[in-house]
Amino acid sequence: MAQQVQFQLHATDGKARTGVLSTPRGEIRTPAFMPVGTAATVKAMMPESVAATGADILLGNTYHLMLRPGAERIDRLGGLHRFMNWSGPILTDSGGFQVMSLSELRKLTEEGVTFRSHIDGSRHVLTPERSMEIQKLLGSDIVMCFDECPALPADEATVANSMRLSMRWAERSREAFGDRPGHALFGIQQGGVTPELRAxxxxxxxxxxxxxxxxxxxxxxxxxxxxxxxxDYAPDSLPADKPRYLMGVGKPDDIVGAVKRGIDMMDCVLPTRSGRTGQAWTRRGPVALKNARHADDPRPLDEACTCPACRNYSRAYLHHVFRSGELISSMLLTWHNLHYYQDLMQGLRDAISAGEFSAFEADFHARRAEGDIERL
Structure with a gap:
């Protein structure tokens, strides 16, 4: 019989928590940051390089994969893990968020969402049942229930109606998911910024x-x-013995603030997207490699970092390859950013285990406030 997905808390410090989410494909150390592999790839990275940064789990995208190459095709080719050569756990989102961002191309009903593909205009229907089916075909370890997410700001009535629709869809998702040992289904709390709706x-x-x-x-x-x-209040209303996942977050200071408030898992395209646009995240805050100040700088991006970009290349080189539009620029800066994010998560886990979260948080903010190293 397949091993169940289990969550074990190892230590808490205030509301901050550290533990392990165990799956048949491997353990996820929490707090965890999940790099985003939208179309079955973490952009500009090899899967083994992503693992080398310290990532335990990746995120795949139901909406993009159902449109191209198609969930049925991925299933025929052995499932998403084999398809993209990632042996660790994968969480797939439900497609709800992407469909929200297509508001011009979609029609929403009680049954689900009808929308046109942003790729070729073809018509598709996504319901809780179909979302569960697609995620099963992909073979993801953690499946998200199908929800509707209104863009904020929105009036309270809109948020309330949307949340209640999401709860009806959550029930249908749970039913359609069925009993799948070794796979987990996560529910999604909605309710905007209104405490009563969140509760x-x-x-x-x-x-x-x-x-x-x-x-x-x-x-x-x-x-x-x-x-x-x-x-400050939403995670407290969710069961303490289950993992809590904040979707689509975020910047390093968002992550530290979320962990402080009891969040265990996060994902965001920011470190990978920034890597492709010449922005590096460091202990001293973001660094824009396109700036001319780096052109003659022989120093590493971050002397304390052990990633290949910092170990083997100068700021001058990283500036040059970015300005020249060379592919290695995206590769090195994405690797650095993912490495920095995983270093941050390890630092958070260690601080919580040692009961030193407050000191870690203070040091994190103090170093960022110093800003980048002085220019030469």
Missing amino acids: ESAEKLVQIGFDGYAVGGLAVGEGQEAMFGVL
């Missing part, structure tokens, strides 16, 4: 029963202050 959503999800719970509908334009405002 109602959490109550409904717990009643249905999931293997983990996401705080959804944030990082969609409400700003960090409003997001932290919700995270």
Whole structure:
């Protein structure tokens, strides 16, 4: 019989938690940051390089994979893990968020969403049942239930109607998912920035029963202050013995603030996207390699970092290859950013285990406040 997905908390410090989410494909150390492999690839990275940064789990995208190359095709080719050569756990989102961002091309009903492909205009229908089917064909280890996510700001009635529709879809997702040993289904809390709606959503999800719970509908334009405002109470309404996942977050300071408030898992395209646009994330904050100040700088991007970009190349070289549009620029800067993010997660886990989260947080903010090293 397949091993069940299990979550074990090892230590807490205030609301911050560290533990392990065990799956048949491997252990996920929490707090965990999941690099995004939208179309069955983490852009500009080999899978073994992603693993070398310290990532335990990747995120795949239901919407993009169902359109190209198609879930049925991936299934015929042995499932997503074999297809993309990643042997560790994979979480797939439900497609709900992407469909939200297609508001011009979609029609929403109680049944689900009808939309036109952004690739070729072909018509598709995504329902909770179809989302569960696609994610099963992909073979993902952690499946997200299908939800509707309104863009913020939105009026309370809109948010309330959307949340209740998502809860009905959560029930249908749970039913369609069925009993799949070795695979987990996460519910998604909605409710915008309204405490009463968040509480109602959490109550409904717990009643249905999931293997983990996401705080959804944030990082969609409400700003960090409003997001932290919700995270001050929202995770507390979700079961303490299950993993809590904040979807689509974020910048390093968002991550530290989310972990402080009880979040266990996060994902974001930021480190990979930044890597392709010449932005590096470092202990001293973001560094724009396109700036002329780096052109003659023989020093590493971050002397404390052990990634290949920092170990083997100068700022001058990274500036040159970015300005020249060379592919190695995306490769090196993406590797660095993912390495930095995983270093940050390891630092958070160690600090929580040692009961030193507050000191870690203070040091994190103090180093960023110093800014980049002085120019030569």
